[in-house]
Amino acid sequence: MPTETTNKIAVYPGTFDPITYGHIDVIKRSQKLFEKVIVAVLENSRKSCLFSTAERIDMIKNSVADIEVESFSGLLVDFLKRKNAFFVIRGLRAVSDFDYEFQMAIANKSLVPEIETIFIMTDKEHFYLNSTLVKELAKNRADLKDLVPEPVERALQEKFK
Amino acid sequence: MPTETTNKIAVYPGTFDPITYGHIDVIKRSQKLFEKVIVAVLENSRKSCLFSTAERIDMIKNSVADIEVESFSGLLVDFLKRKNAFFVIRGLRAVSDFDYEFQMAIANKSLVPEIETIFIMTDKEHFYLNSTLVKELAKNRADLKDLVPEPVERALQEKFK
Amino acid sequence: MPTETTNKIAVYPGTFDPITYGHIDVIKRSQKLFEKVIVAVLENSRKSCLFSTAERIDMIKNSVADIEVESFSGLLVDFLKRKNAFFVIRGLRAVSDFDYEFQMAIANKSLVPEIETIFIMTDKEHFYLNSTLVKELAKNRADLKDLVPEPVERALQEKFK
Amino acid sequence: MPTETTNKIAVYPGTFDPITYGHIDVIKRSQKLFEKVIVAVLENSRKSCLFSTAERIDMIKNSVADIEVESFSGLLVDFLKRKNAFFVIRGLRAVSDFDYEFQMAIANKSLVPEIETIFIMTDKEHFYLNSTLVKELAKNRADLKDLVPEPVERALQEKFK
Amino acid sequence: MPTETTNKIAVYPGTFDPITYGHIDVIKRSQKLFEKVIVAVLENSRKSCLFSTAERIDMIKNSVADIEVESFSGLLVDFLKRKNAFFVIRGLRAVSDFDYEFQMAIANKSLVPEIETIFIMTDKEHFYLNSTLVKELAKNRADLKDLVPEPVERALQEKFK
Amino acid sequence: MPTETTNKIAVYPGTFDPITYGHIDVIKRSQKLFEKVIVAVLENSRKSCLFSTAERIDMIKNSVADIEVESFSGLLVDFLKRKNAFFVIRGLRAVSDFDYEFQMAIANKSLVPEIETIFIMTDKEHFYLNSTLVKELAKNRADLKDLVPEPVERALQEKFK
16 A cells, blocks of 8 residues: 555546646646646557657646656556555546546456545536547637647647648 | 528538448438538548448439538538538537547637537437448348448448448 | 427426526526427425425516426326427436436326427536525525525525525 | 645545545545545435434544544535635545535635635446445345445444445 | 246246336246246335226236236345246346346346346337326326236226226 | 246347456356357447457456357347347446446347446446556556456457567
8 A cells, every 4th residue: 555655646547639728637636635646648648649759748848847758668557656656537428438548447446455536527618629529620710719828729730831 | 691591501421431320310301500511521430431431422413402511521510511500510419529529629729719619419229330340241141221321331341242 | 280480499497496697598598499488387386485485486586587486286287288298398407307307208208299308508617506405595594695585585585584 | 816835725524424444535635735624424415314423523533543624504605714714625426516616616716716626536346336335235245345444334233225 | 947847937036016108018928038037026116106006906917818927025035045946037128227127137046046137128019108107197098908908007097997 | 038947148238448357247147048159240330449349259258267259249138039138237337327238228129129238346446447448557567467468458458469
C-alpha cells in the first residue's frame, strides 16, 4: 500500500488533441485534491491526431501555468509506476464514455491493485465539449474563445489556414 | 429573435446514405409542424459514403414528393443562416446517439442562440432502423421493401450487383 | 389528418409542483414554434403534491405572461381532443426519463394516431433542475433565485415557514 | 478557495440502512486520498429506514475502525460548512444513479462553489450490491457474509427474527 | 451441476398485475426453448397490487393455454429449488430496468451458483408496454384490446366500473 | 415453427479476435441450455482483425473442448438456415452494445420470424472484458492469464514478439 507521504501524485491521461477548457477544468479541480498532477499525453493513440505529440504538449504548457506534462506510450500503469503515482484522474462528461472508463479502470486495477481511478465531474458548461467538436468548429472558422485557451485557438487557426 | 411570419422553416440534416423509411417518417411528421422542411445532405461526412452526394439527393427526391433537398458542407449553422431557418430537426431513435445529439444541439445554439433543435420520435417500427443496417442487408441480397422506398432498393441492388 | 390552419396548438403537460425556470425555458421555446401553447397541470398525480392544483396553476400564471393554463385529470389524449390539439411538448432533460417518455408517447399515439410528441431540449443551465430538488432546497432555506421565478420562491417560503 | 493545509476533509453522505461491504470499499479507497473522511448518515431520508439513525451509526462504527461518523439532516452543504469540508465522496455503482448524482453535485456546487464531488469506483464485486438487496436477502434468511460485516449481519438477523 | 434430463425447467417470475401481451410474448418464446415454463406470481410485492394474488393467477390461466402458474413469496431461489428449476426468464424491455435485472441475476447466482438468468427480447410491439400503463389506460376507459387478452380486459373493466 | 426434436441448436456469432474467458463463459452457459452450440466466426468483419479467420478458429478449438466452430460471411440468418438453427446467443456485457444488439435481433427476426435471440449474462468477472482490451494489454506485455486461455496467450505473445 502506498505510504502516506509519497502517494498523492495523480496522472491525468488523454490524447489532448487539442486541450480544451473542459480538460483545464478537470486539471484545476484535481490540483485542489492532489499534491502533484501530471498530464500524460498519449503518444500512439489509435485515432490519428491533428496535432503532433510535441504540439499537443506545447499547447498544454502554454495554456496551464506550472503543470507537469509528459508523453507516454504503452500501458498507463507502466507510466504510473515510473512516476510513482497511484491515482488516475478521469473527467466525467458523458454517459457514453462510461463503459470504456470502467473497463480501463478495472483493467488498470487488475494489473496494479494499488491504483485508484478518481472521477471528477466537469462543470456543466463543459459537459458536452470535446476535442473533436472543437476541431470541427475550427475547420469552419467558428469562434472558439469559450472552448479553448488562446494559444490553442491560434494553433487551430494555423492548422486550418 | 425570429419574426412570426418567416421563421417556420426547418432543416433536417443528415448523411442519408441512403434515405430509409425511418428518415421519411421524420420528414412527414416535421411537415405537419413546419411551413417548410429542407433536407440537408451532408457532403463531406467523416464516414465515407456508399452513394455520391448527387445520388443521395436523387434518391430522396425520388422517394419523397415535393421536398426541398440540398447538399451542404461546413457548419450546419452557416447553412441555416443562408436558408433563414431557425429550427433543426433530429429524429429520436436510440439512446446511444443521445450524447452526440445534445453536444451538437448545444454547440449550434452557442454559435447562433436563436436556433432550436427539435427532436421528433421515429415510430416504433423504425426505432432500430438505420442506413448501415440497410446497406449490410442489401449487400447480402435480403428483402428491403419494408425498410426503404422502391427507388432506393433499386439503387442498392445496382450498387451491389 | 389535422388541417393546415387549425393544428398548431400544443399541450405541455406536467405536475408543475412547482414550475421552475426549466419548465419556463421549455414553454418559451415552444411558443416560438406553435401558435398556441396550453400548459396542462395534472390534477391527480400519483405522487402527492406539495401545492394544490389551484396553487400550481396560480404560480404558472404569475410566472409566465399570457399563457393558457388548465388542469386536467384522466388521459392526456382526452384533454388534447377537447382542446383540438395535436401536439404534445416534452422537455428533454435527463436520460433516465427517457423510457417513460417513449412509452407515453407511443401509448398516446396508439390511442390517437394524429398526435405527435415533440421533444424540446432544455438549455444546459436547467438540464439537471427539477421540482423535487427545488422543494428540497426550499425546505432548507437555500437561495432559489436562479431556479424558480419570484412568485414561486415566495410560495415555497410560505409553505416551509 | 480552500487553503492547502485545511481542506483535505471529505464527507461521504448516505442513508447506510445498513452499511454494506460496497460502502466500506468506498470508505477505504477514500481514506487513501483524504486526510479525514467523515461518514454522514442522513437522518430524515425520504424512504423510511429499517434501522434507526442511532443503529445505523452504531453499525458503521462497529464495522469500520477509526472512522468519524455523524448524522445530519437538512442540506448536505450546510453539514459540509460546519465540518469545514470541501469534498463530497460518492461511490460509483450503476448507470441509473447517475442522473441524480449529477443533479446533486451541480446543486451542491451552485450553493457552495468551492465544493467538489469526487466519484470513486466501487470494485466490481460490489458494483451491483446495495442496502435494499441486503435487506431483502436478510428477510429470507439468506447467507449475508459476503455482503455485510458481521455486526451488520447480526443486527439484520435480530430485526427479522 | 444440473443433469441433462431434468434441468430444462424455467421460472418466469413477476407481479403480473395484470398480465399483458408483453408477458405472453415472453412466455411463448420461452416455451420454444424450455421443456417446462412455470409462471411465478410474486405474492408480497413491495408495490401494492390492484388485483389479489388469486385474481392475478386466474387471469394468467385464462389468458395462456396449458401454463403452470404458482404464487411465491420470499426468495426466488428458494422457489426455484422447490421446483427443481435452474433457469430464470426475464423479458428484456427497457434500458432502465437493466441495473435492477443484473443485480437480481447476480444475487440469485451468488446464492445458487447453478442458476442462469436468461434474457428474452420482447418483440418491438410490446417494448414499451407494461402493467402500470395498462391500468392507467383502463382507469380512463381506453381501448385495451391490443394490450391485454380479453379476460384481463374484462377484469380491468370490472375493477374500474 | 420449429419442431420439438430438431430446434435446440444455437449459434453464437462473433469476431473472436481473439476468444476470451468472457466468450468461453457464455459458451459454457449456453451449452447447459441448448443441445448444440455452434460458434460462428465472422469472416469479413468491418474492423480489420489481428488474427486470420483460420487462426481465430484454431484458438477457439484449442481453448474449448468439443465445440463446433465454423466461419461465416454474409447474413447471419443465412448461416442459421444452413445449420437448421433457430436460436442466436448473445453475451450481455455492457449497456453501450445494447442498441446494436436490439437492432440486429429485430433485423434477424424480420428476415426469419422463427429466430429467437437469447441474451445470456456474462459473469461479473468478465463484464468489462473484451478482445480489444486483451490485444492492448498483450501489445504491452501485460499478464493475460486471467483474461484468455493459455493457447490464446501464446498466440498473442507470438503476434507481438
